[in-house]
Amino acid sequence: MPGAFTGPDAPDLDALRTCVHCGICVPQCPTYRVLGQEMDTPRGRVYLMRAAAEGRAALTEGFARHLDLCLGCRACETACPSGVRFGELLEGTRAELRRAGPSRRHRLLEALVLAVFPEPARLGAALGLLRAYRRSGLQRAVRASRVLRLLPGLAAMDALLGDVPPAAPLPELIPARGRGRGRVGLLTGCVQRHLYPGVNRDTARLLALAGWDVVVPRAQGCCGALELHAGRTAAFRDRARRLAAVFPEDLDFVVTNAAGCGAAMKEYGEWAPETAWLAARTRDVTQVLAEAELPLGPLPAAVAYHDACHLAHGQRVRQEPRALLARIPGLRLVELADSDLCCGSAGVYNIMEPEVAGRLLEWKVRRIVESGARIVAAGNPGCLLQIARGCRERGVDVEIVHPVELLARAVDRAR
Amino acid sequence: MPLTRAVVEELARILGPDGLIHSAEGRLVYECDMHAFYKGAPDVVALPSDAAQVQAIVRLCRREGVPVVPRGSGTGLIGGAMAPAGGVMVGTNRMDRILELDLVNRCATVEPGLINLWLTRAVQDRGWFFAPDPSSQMVSSIGGNVGTNAGGPHCLKYGITVNHVLGLELVTGAGELVRLGGKVAERPGYDLTGVAVGSEGTFGLVTAVTVRLLHVAEAVKTVLASFPDIEAASEAVSAIIAAGIIPAALEMLDDIMIRAINEGSGADYPKGAGAVLLIELDGPAAEVEAQAARCAAICWERGALEVRVARDEAERALLWKGRKEAAGAVGRLAPTYLLQDAVVPRSKLPAIMRELVAIGARHRVQIANVFHAGDGNLHPLILYDDRNPEELERAKAANEELLRACIAMGGTVSGEHGIGLDKAKNLPLEYADADLNFMYRLRGVFDPQRLMNPQKLLPSHPACGEGFRPARPRLPDGAWI
Numbered sequence: 001m002p003g004a005f006t007g008p009d010a011p012d013l014d015a016l017r018t019c020v021h022c023g024i025c026v027p028q029c030p031t032y033r034v035l036g037q038e039m040d041t042p043r044g045r046v047y048l049m050r051a052a053a054e055g056r057a058a059l060t061e062g063f064a065r066h067l068d069l070c071l072g073c074r075a076c077e078t079a080c081p082s083g084v085r086f087g088e089l090l091e092g093t094r095a096e097l098r099r100a101g102p103s104r105r106h107r108l109l110e111a112l113v114l115a116v117f118p119e120p121a122r123l124g125a126a127l128g129l130l131r132a133y134r135r136s137g138l139q140r141a142v143r144a145s146r147v148l149r150l151l152p153g154l155a156a157m158d159a160l161l162g163d164v165p166p167a168a169p170l171p172e173l174i175p176a177r178g179r180g181r182g183r184v185g186l187l188t189g190c191v192q193r194h195l196y197p198g199v200n201r202d203t204a205r206l207l208a209l210a211g212w213d214v215v216v217p218r219a220q221g222c223c224g225a226l227e228l229h230a231g232r233t234a235a236f237r238d239r240a241r242r243l244a245a246v247f248p249e250d251l252d253f254v255v256t257n258a259a260g261c262g263a264a265m266k267e268y269g270e271w272a273p274e275t276a277w278l279a280a281r282t283r284d285v286t287q288v289l290a291e292a293e294l295p296l297g298p299l300p301a302a303v304a305y306h307d308a309c310h311l312a313h314g315q316r317v318r319q320e321p322r323a324l325l326a327r328i329p330g331l332r333l334v335e336l337a338d339s340d341l342c343c344g345s346a347g348v349y350n351i352m353e354p355e356v357a358g359r360l361l362e363w364k365v366r367r368i369v370e371s372g373a374r375i376v377a378a379g380n381p382g383c384l385l386q387i388a389r390g391c392r393e394r395g396v397d398v399e400i401v402h403p404v405e406l407l408a409r410a411v412d413r414a415r
Numbered sequence: 416m417p418l419t420r421a422v423v424e425e426l427a428r429i430l431g432p433d434g435l436i437h438s439a440e441g442r443l444v445y446e447c448d449m450h451a452f453y454k455g456a457p458d459v460v461a462l463p464s465d466a467a468q469v470q471a472i473v474r475l476c477r478r479e480g481v482p483v484v485p486r487g488s489g490t491g492l493i494g495g496a497m498a499p500a501g502g503v504m505v506g507t508n509r510m511d512r513i514l515e516l517d518l519v520n521r522c523a524t525v526e527p528g529l530i531n532l533w534l535t536r537a538v539q540d541r542g543w544f545f546a547p548d549p550s551s552q553m554v555s556s557i558g559g560n561v562g563t564n565a566g567g568p569h570c571l572k573y574g575i576t577v578n579h580v581l582g583l584e585l586v587t588g589a590g591e592l593v594r595l596g597g598k599v600a601e602r603p604g605y606d607l608t609g610v611a612v613g614s615e616g617t618f619g620l621v622t623a624v625t626v627r628l629l630h631v632a633e634a635v636k637t638v639l640a641s642f643p644d645i646e647a648a649s650e651a652v653s654a655i656i657a658a659g660i661i662p663a664a665l666e667m668l669d670d671i672m673i674r675a676i677n678e679g680s681g682a683d684y685p686k687g688a689g690a691v692l693l694i695e696l697d698g699p700a701a702e703v704e705a706q707a708a709r710c711a712a713i714c715w716e717r718g719a720l721e722v723r724v725a726r727d728e729a730e731r732a733l734l735w736k737g738r739k740e741a742a743g744a745v746g747r748l749a750p751t752y753l754l755q756d757a758v759v760p761r762s763k764l765p766a767i768m769r770e771l772v773a774i775g776a777r778h779r780v781q782i783a784n785v786f787h788a789g790d791g792n793l794h795p796l797i798l799y800d801d802r803n804p805e806e807l808e809r810a811k812a813a814n815e816e817l818l819r820a821c822i823a824m825g826g827t828v829s830g831e832h833g834i835g836l837d838k839a840k841n842l843p844l845e846y847a848d849a850d851l852n853f854m855y856r857l858r859g860v861f862d863p864q865r866l867m868n869p870q871k872l873l874p875s876h877p878a879c880g881e882g883f884r885p886a887r888p889r890l891p892d893g894a895w896i
């Protein structure tokens with residue numbers, strides 16, 4: 001049987017062969033922890049990919065199922081001693097499934113979700129409708145109706161979006177305060193911009209306070225992360241090129257406060273070499289603020305830090321956010337068990353695979369309760385939405401925030 | 416013979432809707448353990464959640480004459496968790512609970528699927544640990560450790576798995592649920608626990624394990640010494656042991672391995688050295704202090720380039736992480752390797768190391784070394800690219816020569832990984848016919864129909880009742896050890 005992978009973005013056989021089948025990644029994989037079977041482990045998934053590449057497996061419905069179930073959290077990359085680049089292998093395989101795989105049961109839902117989320121204007125419009133519908137009292141009627149039960153994905157989306165504040169655009173330039181260090185761009189992100197506009201405001205404020213001129217191009221679009229994870233590689237390349245065109249090339253850094261965006265942008269060079277400069281300059285906000293001198297007032301609280309997958313595993317950023325939070329006087333960082341185990345958000349995974357996502361969320365909330373924290377900080381809007389929903393639904397009284405929000409509060413207290 | 420529909424349906428009834436895997440993808444990923452060279456897909460994979468289900472599966476398979484193969488985390492290196500004759504593979508992954516923690520009596524009873532390190536994690540806050548620490552401990556299951564009688568770096572001082580198993584609950588191949596041993600070590604009658612540990616699932620399926628827990632030592636110190644070459648390091652090992660010191664662990668790594676590990680885990684092993692010794696001492700603080708100083712002096716005497724002590728627990732943990740991930744990190748150097756598990760008397764270490772270098776040169780293969788130097792348990796990794804058949808042949812030839820050299824020096828074919836399919840054919844090199852026949856009959860007591868993990872551990876028997884007629888001392892063609 002000839003190999004099943006023939007498309008231009010298919011994973012490379014040599015890359016697949018770096019897996020020595022040791023299994024060290026297995027216990028770190030959230031889907032293994034939920035499902036307890038080899039097909040849903042990183043080792044099993046790489047084995048399936050390699051079998052497809054070598055012509056020992058076909059791109060069947062079953063094959064696609066185990067790849068759909070992968071969160072793309074990349075915890076396996078952190079664990080792997082052999083340097084297997086699982087994220088890339090997954091993206092390439094999903095591109096192959098899109099090209100030559102079976103028709104997907106939930107393709108319609110995925111198409112709908114991908115038509116809304118990465119388009120800031122459409123997401124804004126959709127959220128506007130949602131607000132109107134909440135006000136009208138229709139929400140209860142719809143929630144109670146069979147419609148949501150028939151479409152578990154929509155039910156998941158509805159449950160996520162608690163109370164949505166209206167978005168407020170940032171000015172295109174926020175000048176540095178005091179001694180200038182240079183100029184950075186700010187990616188405002190599709191979800192962040194509309195659901196957590198406060199996080200973008202705080203990010204810009206802190207960066208300016210740290211001495212950076214902050215450029216916020218109005219015309220910026222989506223980073224393309226969701227498309228990359230779905231294997232829509234052509235659309236992703238397009239996004240990369242368009243984003244590289246709106247940010248000036250003389251910026252010191254392009255800053256993101258959404259882990260998913262940052263991780264995808266840091267990979268631009270692999271997919272569209274002409275955008276490599278942008279990849280090289282992309283930084284998470286906590287990386288840029290790590291050395292900044294910020295006037296921080298007291299914020300007495302027990303805070304747990306949740307490692308967003310695409311920050312800890314995708315960008316290997318773990319210490320900076322913790323160190324920043326630990327600098328706030330009075331703030332006590334409490335240990336959160338399994339802090340880098342995915343919360344189930346994973347881009348649009350919680351909409352596509354509500355059952356597995358629900359189990360992971362259940363565990364996450366339990367660990368949070370055990371930690372005794374009153375505030376949970378996480379560097380990705382998907383995690384914020386997901387964990388907030390989990391706590392809300394279980395009546396757990398914990399505040400869920402982005403680390404920059406806590407820093408901004410501490411700055412306010414310093415005055 | 417594939418399973419009949421009726422059998423599959425009955426299995427599904429026993430296990431419930433999520434407990435049975437029979438998809439093509441499922442069977443494919445369960446076809447091998449870490450030693451991916453040996454492949455054999457089961458007809459179905461059962462994922463039971465308790466002992467009652469396990470017993471029902473075994474009884475059904477016995478009635479129908481279907482082979483049963485146990486599997487824990489699939490990290491074995493011997494062609495163990497694979498199904499050469501098809502049948503039902505029983506994965507213990509969903510039986511991973513700690514059934515009882517009895518710290519007063521210093522023991523715990525756990526299900527076989529529990530990950531080794533998770534047991535230590537559950538008790539370390541209270542100052543306890545589970546001693547057997549195979550390098551795979553962050554993923555391998557306690558059931559698998561029991562099946563292969565796994566060792567590990569710290570077995571130099573603490574002993575291997577069998578020394579830490581107090582009792583077992585076992586569903587025998589005959590379908591009975593029996594309890595062997597128990598919390599109290601001193602028991603009347605036969606020591607059946609000792610017999611069953613290391614039986615690699617050929618007696619039946621373990622459904623619970625009672626293990627001994629130990630108290631964490633007062634002090635621990637990890638000394639890292641680098642040497643210009645393996646020989647000098649080997650001399651240092653012999654000298655340390657001769658001085659009457661029993662380190663908790665005494666590990667050696669060569670330059671190839673050091674390179675792979677430094678890249679893989681970010682551990683900072685000395686670069687440019689020909690060999691590194693990782694020496695861990697534990698016990699009362701004063702004793703540890705004195706022994707560490709003595710070990711350092713011995714290393715300097717034997718020509719060490721550098722001797723240093725891990726500064727803190729974080730550095731120590733990173734050094735061990737690097738050491739334990741060694742076999743995985745080698746994937747950075749070559750896509751495939753043959754991994755040996757031979758043992759030589761400790762005094763022969765320098766000699767076997769010289770021989771090993773010569774063998775590598777003769778067959779033009781890279782040999783990476785990481786091993787338990789303290790007890791002479793070698794793990795040479797012979798690197799090759801499986802896409803090049805000629806290279807594979809060279810690797811196999813080097814492997815065979817290496818094995819012969821070990822046996823010629825009075826060693827054995829397997830230290831701690833187990834026998835599985837890989838090494839079964841080599842047992843006649845070590846045991847007389849009468850010994851093997853006795854083991855074969857013993858297996859029959861637990862598993863009269865010989866359906867439990869067929870083809871593993873013992874070389875295939877020509878016909879029931881006949882004795883072994885192994886060709887000795889010649890090794891079978893292309894023996895893999």
Ligand code: SF4
Nearest residue numbers: 029070071073074076
């Ligand atoms: S990306 Fe996450 S869910 Fe997917 S295989 Fe790796 S660890 Fe498992």
Ligand code: SF4
Nearest residue numbers: 019020022023025080
């Ligand atoms: S840890 Fe890496 S090499 Fe080992 S099985 Fe997982 S992906 Fe493969």
